[in-house]
Amino acid sequence: MIKQANIQLGKNGITENFIKTLQDHFKNHGSVRISVLKSAGHDKSKVKEYTNEIIDKLGKRYTAKAIGFVIVIKKWRKNVR
16 A cells, blocks of 8 residues: 655745655655645635646656645656656
8 A cells, every 4th residue: 555645835835855855755765745825825726826836846756636626746767747
């Protein structure tokens, strides 16, 4: 079973520190679940923008899926794209 970490995306949005925290979680977990809080912009189009921005900053070994106001990111062993 893949271990999953949970983090929250708040009003600061996607910062360098947030990306570093994500990368640190992937050292011990196969996937990360990000809850988008109301202060980050509770709009589904905004969640899709966040999803695309996170994947661009993480690289080719990651995939993401936006489900409501939750983003699930999975790390693969090989490049996906």
